[in-house]
Amino acid sequence: MAVVTIAEVANHEGQEIRLRGWLYNLRESGKLLFPQFRDGTGVLQGVVSQKENPEAFQALTGLTQESSVEVTGVVRADARAPGGYELQVTGVAAVQKIPEGDPYPIQLKEHGVDFLLENRHLWIRTPRQAAILRVRDEAIFAAREFMHQQGYVLTDAPVFTPSACEGTTNLFEVDYLDDRKAYLTQSGQLYVEATAAALGKVYCFGPAFRAERSKTRRHLTEFWMLEPEAAYAGMEDMIALAEGLITYMVQSAIARCPQQLAVLGRDVARLETVRPPFPRLSYDDAIELLHRQGNATAWGEDFGGDEETILSSQHDRPVIVHRFPTAIKAFYMQPDPQRPELALGFDILAPEGYGEIVGGGERISSYDLLRERLRQHDLPEEPFRWYLDLRRYGSVPHAGFGLGIERTIAWITGAEHIRETIPFPRTIYRLWP
RNA sequence: UGGGGCGUGGUCCAAUUGGUAGGACACCGCACUGUUAAUGCGGAUGGUGGAGGUUCGAGUCCUCCCGCCCCAGCCA
Numbered sequence: 001m002a003v004v005t006i007a008e009v010a011n012h013e014g015q016e017i018r019l020r021g022w023l024y025n026l027r028e029s030g031k032l033l034f035p036q037f038r039d040g041t042g043v044l045q046g047v048v049s050q051k052e053n054p055e056a057f058q059a060l061t062g063l064t065q066e067s068s069v070e071v072t073g074v075v076r077a078d079a080r081a082p083g084g085y086e087l088q089v090t091g092v093a094a095v096q097k098i099p100e101g102d103p104y105p106i107q108l109k110e111h112g113v114d115f116l117l118e119n120r121h122l123w124i125r126t127p128r129q130a131a132i133l134r135v136r137d138e139a140i141f142a143a144r145e146f147m148h149q150q151g152y153v154l155t156d157a158p159v160f161t162p163s164a165c166e167g168t169t170n171l172f173e174v175d176y177l178d179d180r181k182a183y184l185t186q187s188g189q190l191y192v193e194a195t196a197a198a199l200g201k202v203y204c205f206g207p208a209f210r211a212e213r214s215k216t217r218r219h220l221t222e223f224w225m226l227e228p229e230a231a232y233a234g235m236e237d238m239i240a241l242a243e244g245l246i247t248y249m250v251q252s253a254i255a256r257c258p259q260q261l262a263v264l265g266r267d268v269a270r271l272e273t274v275r276p277p278f279p280r281l282s283y284d285d286a287i288e289l290l291h292r293q294g295n296a297t298a299w300g301e302d303f304g305g306d307e308e309t310i311l312s313s314q315h316d317r318p319v320i321v322h323r324f325p326t327a328i329k330a331f332y333m334q335p336d337p338q339r340p341e342l343a344l345g346f347d348i349l350a351p352e353g354y355g356e357i358v359g360g361g362e363r364i365s366s367y368d369l370l371r372e373r374l375r376q377h378d379l380p381e382e383p384f385r386w387y388l389d390l391r392r393y394g395s396v397p398h399a400g401f402g403l404g405i406e407r408t409i410a411w412i413t414g415a416e417h418i419r420e421t422i423p424f425p426r427t428i429y430r431l432w433p
Numbered sequence: 434u435g436g437g438g439c440g441u442g443g444u445c446c447a448a449u450u451g452g453u454a455g456g457a458c459a460c461c462g463c464a465c466u467g468u469u470a471a472u473g474c475g476g477a478u479g480g481u482g483g484a485g486g487u488u489c490g491a492g493u494c495c496u497c498c499c500g501c502c503c504c505a506g507c508c509a
Contacts, residue, residue, distance in 0.1 A: 029472085030465040049466070064460090080467055100460055107444060107459055108470040114501055115444070170507075187509090212507055213434060225509065304505075347509095356509060404509030418509095429501065 001072060007041035009085050012075045016090060019044070019071045022125070023063055025108060033060050037071060037087070042259070043127060046073060046087040059092040066104040066125070068095035113417075120424055121433045131260035132413050132420055135253050139409055140205075142252035143226055146245050147203050152228055155195035157188025157204040163383035170211040172221075184209035187402060190387050192229035193363060196398055197390055203228040213428055216305075217417040218355045220406060222426040229400030235334075235344040235362045238399045239320060242348055242358050243276035245403065246318060250274045253412050266414040270351070273316050280320045283342070286311055302328045308356065312349040318357070322346035331373040334362035334397075346401075354411035360401020367391035 004017040021039030028034065031050035036043055050057040063069070073087035080086075098104055106122050116123045123129055144154070160174075160182040176182035188204035195202045205226045212219070228241060250271050254261065261268055281289065286307075290297050293310050297303065303311070303321075312319050323342040326335055333343035345361030364370045370391055374381055381388070409421040419425035424433065 025470075027468045027471055028465085029468045032466045032468075034468045034471085036469090045469080047467075051466080062461095078467090080469085082469060103443080103460060105443065105459090109458060110445065110470095112445075112502090114440095117501095208509080210508070214507065215502085216504075216506095219508075223509065306505095359509065402509065407509060 005041040006037070006039050006044045009044060009075050009087070013077055013085070014075065016072060016074045017087075019073070019087065021069065021071075023065060023067050023069050025065060026060065026063060031057075033057060035060055035063075035071075035089070037069070038125070038127070040130065042083070044083065044085065044087055045081040046071065046089045047081075048089045048092075053090065056089050056092045059094070060089070062100075063092075063094060064098040064100060064103060065108075066122075067097045069093065070095060117419065117425070117430060118432065124423060127263050129420065131257075131263040132409070132415055133423060134260045135257050135264075135413050136405075136409050136421060138256050139249045139253050139412060140224075140405065142249045142256075143245060143403075143405075144205065145252075146248040147226075147228065150201070150241065150244070152201045152203045152230075153195075153199045155192060155199060155202045155204060156206055157185060157191035157227075159185050159207065161185045172209045172211045186210050187225065188227050189229065189400060189402065192227055192400060193387070193398060194390055196229040196231045196400070197394065197396070200232075201228070201230045215428055217419075218407060218410075220418060220422065220425055220427055223418075223422070224405040225402045226405060227400060227402045229398060231396050231398045233362075233399045234397060235322065235346060235360075235399055238360050238362075238401050239322070239346055240276070242360070242401055242403065243278050243320075246278075246348070246358070246408070247274055247276055249408065250412055261413070264413050264415075266412075270316060271412065274318070278318050278320050278348070279315045280322065281311065282322055283324045286321050289314070300325050300327065305355070308349050309353050312351050312353065316351055318351060319349045320346055321349065322361075329361075331377040331379065332363050332370065334364050334399075335369075344399075350407065350411040352411065352414075354407055356404075357407045357411065358401050358403050360399065362397065362399040365391060365395045365397050367395065 001016055001018045003020060004012055006019065019037055019039060021037050023035055024038040024043055025036040026033065033048040035046040037046055048056050048060055070093045071087065071089055072091040073089040076086055076088050077084060078086045105119055106126065124133065160176065163183065171186060172184040174182050174184065186208050188206060192202050192204050203226060206224065207222055208225045209222050211221065230237060254268055254271055287297060287299050290307055290310060295307060295310055297307055311321065323336055324345050326333060326341055326343045329343045329345050333345045336342040336344050343361060347356050348358035349355065350357045364373065367388060370388060371381065374384060406418045406421045410418045413421065415421050419427060
């Protein structure tokens with residue numbers, strides 16, 4: 001008898017199959033039992049009649065929520081069953097029965113955030129969380145697929161770094177054997193600038209760590225970032241790449257995860273409109289727009305959450321904001337030759353208040369200018385010696401960006417909080433489980 | 434790092450503003466042959482985050498501590 005996953009049962013209508021999973025819920029009605037089985041690919045309702053199958057009825061009666069079970073049964077199409085199919089159970093074998101005295105803690109009821117996060121190792125079994133994690137898998141797979149198709153080579157950056165990438169603030173410090181210190185990376189960007197000079201078009205994909213005391217629904221201390229970098233490229237090239245990448249991730253999720261998005265109650269119509277080109281605003285225009293909306297942000301100030309929300313709520317697609325004042329951007333940003341007070345950098349803001357999902361731009365390629373900027377930002381030159389070498393030996397114009405995976409997935413899935421979009425979130429106050 | 438808020442059975446909440454700490458869910462039993470977080474009836478278990486203080490009396494008021502949430506800042 002074939003072992004079948006719940007995702008595949010539609011292909012086995014009328015056949016007797018074997019299912020291996022867990023008892024998600026058990027509803028009963030007289031001499032009928034309606035067990036809900038889950039196996040990681042979905043939930044399937046079974047039906048057992050005491051009259052027709054007393055052994056299976058007996059085996060299932062009293063079986064507790066989340067007990068592991070192997071069941072056999074015949075797949076039937078039935079409009080009364082959730083999902084349209086149900087399993088007419090022929091046999092049930094408990095793999096491990098959870099004792100009644102110590103029941104599974106997570107009910108099919110509402111729980112508080114703290115309790116759920118404390119039990120994250122179990123919470124991920126619920127259909128909603130499992131759906132988000134499947135969309136995450138699909139979005140990441142699509143992202144890597146897209147980058148590969150575009151000729152970008154995966155060159156991962158180290159997690160241990162000798163010093164800060166973008167300055168010395170808010171790094172996690174760890175003991176590095178003997179008497180040295182290392183820091184967990186907060187960005188792979190500097191390293192992909194080096195590999196871009198070696199391989200042309202590259203990207204890295206991995207975790208980034210920020211020891212910032214951010215406590216909002218958009219922040220984690222450990223998050224995943226995809227960072228492309230290309231030699232002989234400028235800001236426009238990167239905007240086009242980011243538009244393509246985001247579009248591909250979103251459209252792949254829609255195409256490959258329709259059931260998951262349905263479980264999540266995501267309004268897919270709001271994602272289907274995501275196609276290039278995305279609406280654009282220069283920083284100058286953005287300030288003007290904010291003023292028209294009654295927001296008093298002065299030219300030269302950076303945007304906060306309120307400003308991002310105003311700008312992104314104008315459109316149903318992600319919004320690109322470009323050419324920020326140099327003074328509020330990182331030291332490595334290439335100035336606009338037309339207006340040196342502006343940097344050739346851009347952000348992409350996700351719709352529906354999910355915030356900034358991309359930040360990037362063209363990097364400074366001039367050795368002298370880069371040294372000057374390090375001085376202006378009060379950064380020591382020695383830790384950047386290798387980085388400066390990239391400008392001494394065959395320097396070329398180059399550009400890149402970083403895409404925050406969790407924020408992107410939060411937007412695609414419509415998750416309330418970014419912490420639902422990663423299996424085991426790390427936040428300022430949570431290091432468990 | 435600022436500002437605001439919340440901690441009550443395993444879970445989700447209530448307690449007439451200082452006067453006997455309760456309900457629902459979960460668990461167990463019974464009933465019900467199409468349930469959709471089933472429903473109805475019954476049962477057992479079990480709690481005020483911690484330490485002080487005020488008071489005849491504190492879940493409620495005060496001080497400190499601990500844990501967490503939200504907003505801002507920082508950022509992706």
